[in-house]
Amino acid sequence: MSRPAYSFVRTFPAEPERELCVDRHYLLCASAGVLRLEADGQAWLLPPARAALIQAGRPIRVSIPQPVTTASVLFDAGFVPAPPAALAVFDLNRLAGALLAECGAWGPSEEPLPAYAETLFAALAAVCWRLAEHPSPIVVPAGRSPELRKALRLTEQRLGGRARFEEIAEDVGLTARSLARRFEDETGMTWRAALRRMRILAAVEKLADENVPVTAIAFDVGYNSLSAFNAAFRELTGRTPTEYRLSFRP
Template identity: 75%
Template sequence: MSRKAYSFVRGFSAQPARDLCVDRHYLLCASTGALRLAAADRVWLLPPARAALIEAGHPVRVDLPQPATTASVLFDTAFTTPPPAPLTVFDLSPLARALLAECGQWGASEEPLTAYAETLFAALAAVTWRLAEQPSPVVLPAGRSPLLRHALRFTGERLGGEIRFEEVAAEVGLAPRSLARRFATETGMTWRATLRRMRVLRAIEELSAADTPVTTIAHRVGYTSLSAFNAAFQELTGRTPTEYRASFRP
């Protein structure tokens, strides 16, 4: 019988999206780089020092736009209760990070866990399950219809420059008013609010990839004003871009 829980660390090169579905509850923690995780009608960004909790048997699409390193823990479904949601991303607390590091001693093996190891994995599950009840705001609506997914993709490809809603509507073949209704119905957000969030999430990816100056990143994601970029970033994350980058290395 394989272990009730085990841990492993893995490095990835940048690669296109692929589907992931495992038969255990999956705690996925980013150490370097940022991953995109998509399920149902939402896309989560997983930057460093954050974790994703994925329910066993729940399919998730994983996109690696840049190289990344992850630390993972797999829990047998009989060892823990189901996670509070099929997929969520959250900030790791100092206690969760310490438990994750300690559990790294036990990889995949046919040998049973010691009583001490079982206690550690159970504590890690208890802490991270509780943290998952307060998900991170770094999430985007994915759109339920092909038409809206096209609009989102078209918008995402043009974040760094000027983009008008009328251009997006023309690209997908709808009147602006009709596309606006689609955004409200399928995402619960306006296109302008979605654009602002997409720019902040792209900035988080840039912050995690290198030590590029914040001003340069602001311009890359379409902001001509650093103060406007900082305000949008802090509104979503509760931190300035510099503070958020510092949190990657707690």
């Protein structure tokens, strides 16, 4: 009989998008690098010192834009309750980080877990399940229709230049009015609001590389001034880009 919970650490190279579905509840924590995760029409970024909680049997889309090292825990569905959502990304607190590190001593095995280890894994689940009830605001709509998904993809490709809504609508074969309606219907936000979120998402991905200056990141994602970038970043995350980068260190 396999263990009701176990931990492992892996390093993955950059990979294109693929589907991930496991038969256990999956706690996925990034310690270096970044992953992109998508479920239920929303896309999340998983930078260092953050965790993703994925429900057993719920398929999600995963891509790895740069090499990443992760610490993961798999929980048997009979050992812990179902997570509050199919996918949630959240900040790890000190308690969760300490429990995750302590649980690292027990990997996959047919040997039963000692009572001490079971208690640790149960405590880790209790803390992370509660943290997952307050997910990170760094999320953008993924879109359901092919037209909107293409519009979002084109918007992301043009973040560093001058992304123009009318040009994107033309490129996806819709009028600007029709595309605007798609954004409202499928995402509950305007294209401009989605653009702001995508710029911050791209910035978080770049902040994971400590060698890239914040000023360079601001211009790379489409801001003309550092002050405007800082204001937009703080509005969404509650922190400045520099503060957010410092939080990547567990």
